[in-house]
Amino acid sequence: MNDAQSAFKDQEMLRDKLDKEIHEHIATKKELKATRRTLEGFVRMAELAENQCQKEKRNCEQLRSELREHLKDQQTLRDKLEKEMSQHIATKKELETTRREAESAENRYRTEKSKCEQLRWELEQHIKELEREQQLRKTAEEKVLGDSVSAASATSKDDKMWWHYSFKEIQTATENFHERNKLGQGRYGQVYKGVLRHTSVAVKVLAEDRIRDRQEFQKKLEIVSRLHHPNLVLFLGACPDKGCLIYEYIANGNLEERLYCEGVTAPMPWFIRFRICLDVARALSFLHTCPQPIVYQELKLRNVLLDHGLISKITDIHMAELIPMTSSSGAHKITESLFTRELAYIDPDYQRAGTVTCEADVYSLGILILQLLTKRPPLGIAFCMEEALESGQLDRVLDKSAGEWPLEEATSVAQLGLKCMEPRRKDRAKLKDDVLPVLESVQKYSASLYGRQTDSRH
Numbered sequence: 001m002n003d004a005q006s007a008f009k010d011q012e013m014l015r016d017k018l019d020k021e022i023h024e025h026i027a028t029k030k031e032l033k034a035t036r037r038t039l040e041g042f043v044r045m046a047e048l049a050e051n052q053c054q055k056e057k058r059n060c061e062q063l064r065s066e067l068r069e070h071l072k073d074q075q076t077l078r079d080k081l082e083k084e085m086s087q088h089i090a091t092k093k094e095l096e097t098t099r100r101e102a103e104s105a106e107n108r109y110r111t112e113k114s115k116c117e118q119l120r121w122e123l124e125q126h127i128k129e130l131e132r133e134q135q136l137r138k139t140a141e142e143k144v145l146g147d148s149v150s151a152a153s154a155t156s157k158d159d160k161m162w163w164h165y166s167f168k169e170i171q172t173a174t175e176n177f178h179e180r181n182k183l184g185q186g187r188y189g190q191v192y193k194g195v196l197r198h199t200s201v202a203v204k205v206l207a208e209d210r211i212r213d214r215q216e217f218q219k220k221l222e223i224v225s226r227l228h229h230p231n232l233v234l235f236l237g238a239c240p241d242k243g244c245l246i247y248e249y250i251a252n253g254n255l256e257e258r259l260y261c262e263g264v265t266a267p268m269p270w271f272i273r274f275r276i277c278l279d280v281a282r283a284l285s286f287l288h289t290c291p292q293p294i295v296y297q298e299l300k301l302r303n304v305l306l307d308h309g310l311i312s313k314i315t316d317i318h319m320a321e322l323i324p325m326t327s328s329s330g331a332h333k334i335t336e337s338l339f340t341r342e343l344a345y346i347d348p349d350y351q352r353a354g355t356v357t358c359e360a361d362v363y364s365l366g367i368l369i370l371q372l373l374t375k376r377p378p379l380g381i382a383f384c385m386e387e388a389l390e391s392g393q394l395d396r397v398l399d400k401s402a403g404e405w406p407l408e409e410a411t412s413v414a415q416l417g418l419k420c421m422e423p424r425r426k427d428r429a430k431l432k433d434d435v436l437p438v439l440e441s442v443q444k445y446s447a448s449l450y451g452r453q454t455d456s457r458h
């Protein structure tokens with residue numbers, strides 16, 4: 001083989017190689033073209049996608065801002081709702097409070113109404129009782145006036161005005177002085193409830209030393225049995241040998257218990273208190289104006305009993321002292337030791353004069369009046385009332401549980417109470433001229449307020 005041939009061969013091989021490379025190049029070019037198209041497609045798709053994205057993004061922005069607006073609106077609405085809700089709760093609470101207040105006001109109204117009804121009923125009973133007793137009183141007073149002189153010396157006579165009960169009868173009546181029938185224990189003995197000859201009675205069993213002087217005791221019984229007055233507890237009889245005194249039973253306890261609402265009783269209204277002052281003053285006046293005057297000496301809250309109509313009656317009348325007919329001054333030396341009496345109620349003039357007069361009762365009445373006005377203990381009561389009146393602050397010391405006191409009337413009763421308590425007996429208020437007129441006019445005022453006459457006695 002020559003050179004030409006080998007060159008040709010080389011050229012052939014080169015041409016084949018070039019052809020092959022051209023083919024490969026063409027194929028690669030085609031591939032590249034295809035790839036380029038694909039890529040261009042991708043680019044377009046990417047552009048489309050980006051456009052879409054932009055659009056979506058814009059939509060999103062739009063939605064977000066709408067959402068923000070919406071949320072803002074919702075927040076405003078929620079704030080408004082919360083505000084309204086709390087207003088609603090506050091209104092509801094207010095309504096609840098108002099409802100409770102209305103309920104308690106209604107309850108208070110009902111209680112007050114029933115108290116009023118009760119008082120009205122009691123007043124009506126009082127009127128009936130007074131009417132019934134008025135007649136009794138008239139005849140009794142006439143009889144007493146006629147009889148009391150002879151009564152002092154009636155011990156040996158047989159014309160007894162009281163029942164003589166046997167001890168057996170009294171034992172039966174009190175179930176042999178059973179504890180459950182015991183009404184209380186005083187300084188001079190025990191008191192039992194019982195039923196004697198179909199009548200409710202209080203049996204007072206006096207201590208032995210109280211009946212030692214038989215004659216004196218009998219004499220007292222004769223006098224006491226002749227004392228009939230609507231405001232005195234009625235003495236029915238006795239079993240003198242055993243020191244048992246039989247009194248009518250008074251159902252509503254004593255004034256101290258009622259004033260201090262023991263046994264959860266309702267407070268006494270002011271007009272009942274005014275009436276009690278008058279009742280007690282009338283009882284004292286009756287005793288003092290007997291032909292042979294009687295000084296009660298035992299006036300205090302515990303010795304004023306109240307019946308079902310809240311009419312007051314003074315008890316322990318057997319403790320009273322007769323002023324001897326021989327005493328021109330109306331003064332009497334008493335044998336009783338002062339220390340057996342309640343000190344605060346004792347006439348301060350007794351120590352100076354050494355004798356007792358009817359003014360001693362007026363002094364005790366003064367304390368009782370001030371106690372009913374203020375519900376305070378007797379000690380220092382006059383001083384406290386003087387201060388209140390001088391400073392024009394009476395309402396500060398008046399007992400608020402008695403209701404709305406009429407100030408003008410309360411002032412005149414308070415002044416009267418102080419006048420009764422003047423240290424010197426000659427300066428004290430006089431029952432007939434001062435005490436009764438003031439208390440009667442106050443009673444008239446109370447009656448006019450309640451639209452009817454609650455007192456038919458005078």
Ligand SMILES: Nc1ncnc2c1ncn2[C@@H]1O[C@H](COP(=O)(O)OP(=O)(O)OP(=O)(O)O)[C@@H](O)[C@H]1O
Nearest residue numbers: 183184185186187188191202247248249250254302
């Ligand atoms: N007739 C009566 N009806 C109903 N209760 C009465 C009667 N008499 C007395 N009592 C009651 O019996 C109790 C004792 O009364 P008593 O008179 O013996 O003593 P006191 O008044 O408490 O004290 P003091 O001996 O100091 O007077 C009191 O609670 C009184 O209210």
